[in-house]
Every structure is written in structure tokens, then in C-alpha cells.
Amino acid sequence: MTPVVTADALVIGAGHNGLVAAAALADAGWDVVVLEASSTPGGAIRSAELTPGYVSDLYSAFYPLGVSSPAMLALELDRVGLRWTHAPRAYGHPRSPDDEDAPVIHHRPEDTAAMLARHDPRDGDAWMQVVEQWNRIRDPLLHSLFGSAFPPVRGATQLFRRLGTAETLRFLRFALLPARAMAHELFHSEAARCLLLGNAMHADVPTDAPASGILGYLLTMLAQDVGYPVPVGGAGELAAALVRRAERPGARVVYDAPVVRVDVSGGVATGVRTAGGEHYRARRAVIADVSAPALYGSLLPHDAVPARVHRDLETFEWDTPVVKVNYALDAPIPWRSASLNGAGTVHVGADDDGLVRWNADLVTGRIPERPFMLFGQMTTADPTRSPAGTESAWAYTHLPRGVVDDASADLLAARVDTVLEEHAPGFAASIVGKHVQRPSDLTRSDANLFGGAVNGGTAQIQQQLVFRPSPGLGRAETPVQRLYLGSASAHPGGGVSGAPGLSAAKAALADSGPVGAVRRRAVGALLELVLR
Structure with missing residues (x-):
């Protein structure tokens, strides 16, 4: 008979959010066990040699939030050996295949402004005004978006104090703008507008949808502020550093231990079971770094969850499917625009109007003829990724929602090659691995x-x-006591910010504190009210 393992907290999944939660709980003196389904940590932060000698980041690759979000900064990962590096330029965006002077983000805002002024003299000043605004609101905005508390009262209060009533109202209106409207309000040239619009496409929100602009604004200003850093040696080095950070105060990570059930007794999460038959008991908390549909739909007993949650999650909406193409190249990419040679990230395939057409294809279920893509030049950002004079690179783009078959993915990948060849003639001839x-x-x-x-x-x-993930479940707490959702399905969502994981950990700590019983009753009553 397999012995039962008991810990203060069990964390399901060693993705970055799970590891952030584990570190926070272990720092507080809790005994923590992390159960990871695979043989390696990181979730969507991993790297591998798909082509010998070339390190490829398999999922995420650039980490502006990794060096700016409050949750990640608090970990001080440099103390456990993580090293960051940067490309000479953060990113660029060719407006067409013939663009020989593509706009790019330089490390100094004055250099970016001077570059944009060549396209329209007004945009140099406009850029510096946006940077000045960002410098005023940076910290309260980051705490509002990626702080561990929800609702973000502290960050919102700081933002109000910085701006005052009138300017806060204007900024809230600005934050709700569609990306296309925001870009046109801020800038005059296609070059400047594309710098913001390309970043807005890091999510699945169309450029004409409300609030699509704020992500473009955030990533654009972070690129100007902290750049688009990458871990030296590959994304896997970030995952390894997170493991070391969690293990330093005593957390344990168990691999090849997929959790198949969360045990619930009397409305309280008491432990988990793995596919191998192991039973783990939790004295204080279970934190789930898994998707909301997986947690509520398969890991929990059906009757442990209110019927309202099951009905709401029937309309849970996934983001659009990704197709990613990893390249090993025997030479630097021969961009038509020399400005892109030093850019870590390149947004390729569409200008302002082209992004609208691309989104229309996705909305109407058409596989785009000319896909817009995010393209990473990893050796440009980190010379350790491949031999000198070569490039480890990748492109990722999207299929329409619900189109996930391999044939459609392969067709889209071939079209990615075509678009890259148009922007960099000779690109295909340099491919030695794909x-x-x-x-x-x-x-x-x-x-x-x-x-x-x-x-x-x-x-x-x-x-x-x-x-997020459904009406009324915007906090880390779930309808099951001592069970917390700490994944990208929770507020504030995707991106390597660590905020969902830290939020779940702090909720667990608060529920176990001096007024924990009162707090649990209050949160439970609120959830019962909104989930009737």
C-alpha cells in the first residue's frame, strides 16, 4: 500500500505560477509539495535542442513581465543564478515586404523618438510624451494589473493620487480604447502606430475591440523601459531558477506525478490523488496551476462545484490556437530592412489595415493567406543559443478559434515561410532545421x-x-474551501507575471491567519451570492 504524504500545501503543476506560489508559501514557513505531471518543470517555460547545437524556446521566449511584475521581482531570481540578456534593439515592425526602414524600439527613448521623427516630425515629440506619462504611472499601473490583490485597491489608489481625478478619468477612457483607435490618437505615422499595434496582437483581442489597446501600450512601454529580456541559455533556465527559488526555503517538486483528482470532504479540499495511485493530504491548502475547465470539469467531484459554475464554464472561451515554427538557420536573417538585424522580436506580416484583415480571417474561420506573426531572433538576443554566425529563431501565429487539425496547422506554417521569404529574401535557403x-x-x-x-x-x-474565469470567480478563492486557482485562467491571465500564483498563495496564507475563519466565511458567503 502506497503511504500517504502530508504537507501544509499541495501545488498542482510546476508551471511558473505554481512555482511562484510554492516559493511564497515556503517563505512563510509552510511545508509545500509541488506535483508536476511531466518530467521537467516550467509549464510553458521550457527550451530544448530541436536541432543539435540550437537551443529553441518551446513556448514563451521574451519576458518583459518577468523583470517588472511585482510577483517576479519579489523572488530576486538573480540570487539563485538567473542571468538576463537583451538584443541590441527590443523589437521592430516592418510595414510591408518592401519596407527598408522598419521602425524599431531602441534602448534609449530619445533614440526611438529620433527614429520616429524621421517618419513624421510630430511623432518624436508624441513618443516622448507617452514615455513621460508611463514614467508617472508605471508602478501603480503594474500593481493594478499584476499585483497579488484583487480587486487592486492599492494600485488604483496610487494611480488616482498620481494623476488626480480629471486625469485618472482620462486615463481610464484611454485604457478602454481599441488598439487601433489608441494608435491613431497617439501617433500620426504608420511606423509609430505599428509599434503599438503589433504588441496588442500578443493577445487574442482584435484591434477594434474595446480595451485591446492597453496591452499594446503596456508591452510597448515595457519594451522602452526594461526591454524584452531573455534568460541566458534558454527559457528552461528561467524555469530552473524558479525551482531553485522554491526549493531554497524548503518546497519539494515531485515530477511525473499527474494529479487526476482533488479530494473534497465537507466542502473543503483535503488532498489530491495522482495517476500513479499516490495520495497526498493537504493540511492547509491546495493550489491549482491548471486551467479552469480542467479544475472544475475533471479534477473536482462534480457535486463539489455549484451547478452555476458548471453552466458558466460551458461558455468558457479559449484564446485562438497557436502554430509555432522553430527554425535553425546557418546565417543571420537577410531582412530587407537593416534595422531589424538587431531586434530580438519582429512583428511580421501586416500593417495597420492588414491587422484588421488578419483578424477578420480568424473571426470568420478562414486560414489566413498572409498570416501576421511574432518572430523571435533568439541568437541575436542571446549568443549562447546557437553557433556564431547562425540564428536560432521561431515564428508563431494563430489559427481561427476551433480550427486545430494538423492539416490546417501545416498549411499555415507553409504560409509563414512564404511571408518570411518576402520580408527576408534568401531566408528559406538558410534553414538547416525546422x-x-x-x-x-x-x-x-x-x-x-x-x-x-x-x-x-x-x-x-x-x-x-x-x-475570469467566469462571472464571480475573479479572485483566487474557489467555491471549495482551501482550494485556490493559481493559473493563467485566473486574473490577470496569461503572460509570465507570476501574479495568479502569488495571489493564490496570499489568499491561502490569509485564510490560515488569525482571522482566517472569518475571512473564509465572508468569501464563502460572497461566492454563494454570486453563484446562485
Whole structure:
């Protein structure tokens, strides 16, 4: 008979959110066990040699939130050996295949402004005004978006104090703008507008949808502020550092231990069971770094969850499926625009109007003829990724929602090659290794990437804030006491911010504190009210 393992807290999944939660709980003196389904940590933060001698980041690759979000900063990962590095330029965006002067983000805002002024003299000043605004609101905005508390009262209060009533109202209106409207309000040239619009496409929100602009603004300003850093040696080095950080105060990570059930007794989570038959008991908390549909739909007993939650999750909306193409190249990429040679990230395939057409294809179920893509030049950002004079690179783009078959993915990957060849003639001739990750591959490698969705559910406004993952479940607490959702399906969503994991850990700590019983009753009453 397999002995029962008991710990203060059990964490389901060693993705970055799970490891952030484990570190926070272990720092508080809790005995923590992390149960990871695969043989390696990191979730969607992993790297591998798909082509010998070339390190490929399999999922996420650039980490502006990893060096700016409060949850990640608090870990001080440099103390456990993590090293960051940067490309000479953060990112660029060619407006067409013939663009020989593509706009790029330089490390100094004055240099970016001077570059944009060549396209329209007004945009140099406009850029510096946006940077000045960012510098005023940076910290309260980051705490509001990625702090561990929800609702974000502290960050919102700081923002109000910085701006005052009138300017706070204007900023709230600005934050709710569609990306296209925001870009046109801020800038005059296509070059400047594309710098913001390309970043807005890191999520699955169309450029004409409300609140799509704030992500573009955030990533654009972070690129100007902290750049788009990468871990030296590959994304796997970030995952390894997170493991070391969690283990330093005593957390333990168990691999090849897929959790198949959360035990519930009297409305309280008491432990978990693994596919191998192991039984783990939790004295204080279970934190789930898994998707909301997986937690409520398969891990929990059906009758442990209110019927309202089951009905709400029937309309849970995943983000659009990803197709990722990893390249090993025997030479630097021959971009038509020399400005892109030093850019870590390149947004390729569409200008302002082209992004609207691309989104229309996705909405109407058409596989795009000319896919817009995010493209990473990893050796440019980190010379350790491949031999000198070569490039480890990748492109990722999207299929329409619900289109996840391998044939469609392969067709889209071939069209990615075509678009890259147009922007960099000779690109195809330099390919010495190529590996396509289809939605089926992503799901098979990480169940949280269901159907090729990489953000834990759509980032559109109807599934954010108090609506994430469903109406009324905007906090880490769940209808089951001592069970907390700490994944990208929870607020604030995808991106390597660590906020969902830290939020879950802090909720667990608060529930076990001096007024924990009172707090649990209050939260339970609130959930009962909204989930009737």
C-alpha cells in the first residue's frame, strides 16, 4: 500500500505560477509539495535542442513581465543564478515586404523618438510624451494589473493620487480604447502606430475591440523601459531558477506525478490523488496551476462545484490556437530592412489595415493567406543559443478559434515561410532545421495549452477581471474551501507575471491567519451570492 504524504500545501503543476506560489508559501514557513505531471518543470517555460547545437524556446521566449511584475521581482531570481540578456534593439515592425526602414524600439527613448521623427516630425515629440506619462504611472499601473490583490485597491489608489481625478478619468477612457483607435490618437505615422499595434496582437483581442489597446501600450512601454529580456541559455533556465527559488526555503517538486483528482470532504479540499495511485493530504491548502475547465470539469467531484459554475464554464472561451515554427538557420536573417538585424522580436506580416484583415480571417474561420506573426531572433538576443554566425529563431501565429487539425496547422506554417521569404529574401535557403508545433502538439506537451491556447483563455474583456474565469470567480478563492486557482485562467491571465500564483498563495496564507475563519466565511458567503 502506497503511504500517504502530508504537507501544509499541495501545488498542482510546476508551471511558473505554481512555482511562484510554492516559493511564497515556503517563505512563510509552510511545508509545500509541488506535483508536476511531466518530467521537467516550467509549464510553458521550457527550451530544448530541436536541432543539435540550437537551443529553441518551446513556448514563451521574451519576458518583459518577468523583470517588472511585482510577483517576479519579489523572488530576486538573480540570487539563485538567473542571468538576463537583451538584443541590441527590443523589437521592430516592418510595414510591408518592401519596407527598408522598419521602425524599431531602441534602448534609449530619445533614440526611438529620433527614429520616429524621421517618419513624421510630430511623432518624436508624441513618443516622448507617452514615455513621460508611463514614467508617472508605471508602478501603480503594474500593481493594478499584476499585483497579488484583487480587486487592486492599492494600485488604483496610487494611480488616482498620481494623476488626480480629471486625469485618472482620462486615463481610464484611454485604457478602454481599441488598439487601433489608441494608435491613431497617439501617433500620426504608420511606423509609430505599428509599434503599438503589433504588441496588442500578443493577445487574442482584435484591434477594434474595446480595451485591446492597453496591452499594446503596456508591452510597448515595457519594451522602452526594461526591454524584452531573455534568460541566458534558454527559457528552461528561467524555469530552473524558479525551482531553485522554491526549493531554497524548503518546497519539494515531485515530477511525473499527474494529479487526476482533488479530494473534497465537507466542502473543503483535503488532498489530491495522482495517476500513479499516490495520495497526498493537504493540511492547509491546495493550489491549482491548471486551467479552469480542467479544475472544475475533471479534477473536482462534480457535486463539489455549484451547478452555476458548471453552466458558466460551458461558455468558457479559449484564446485562438497557436502554430509555432522553430527554425535553425546557418546565417543571420537577410531582412530587407537593416534595422531589424538587431531586434530580438519582429512583428511580421501586416500593417495597420492588414491587422484588421488578419483578424477578420480568424473571426470568420478562414486560414489566413498572409498570416501576421511574432518572430523571435533568439541568437541575436542571446549568443549562447546557437553557433556564431547562425540564428536560432521561431515564428508563431494563430489559427481561427476551433480550427486545430494538423492539416490546417501545416498549411499555415507553409504560409509563414512564404511571408518570411518576402520580408527576408534568401531566408528559406538558410534553414538547416525546422520543427512545427501544432495545436495538437502543444496540448500533448502541456494540458494547460488546450487546443493550442497559450493564455489560459481569451484576454477579451468579457473574460477578464471579475469575469475570469467566469462571472464571480475573479479572485483566487474557489467555491471549495482551501482550494485556490493559481493559473493563467485566473486574473490577470496569461503572460509570465507570476501574479495568479502569488495571489493564490496570499489568499491561502490569509485564510490560515488569525482571522482566517472569518475571512473564509465572508468569501464563502460572497461566492454563494454570486453563484446562485
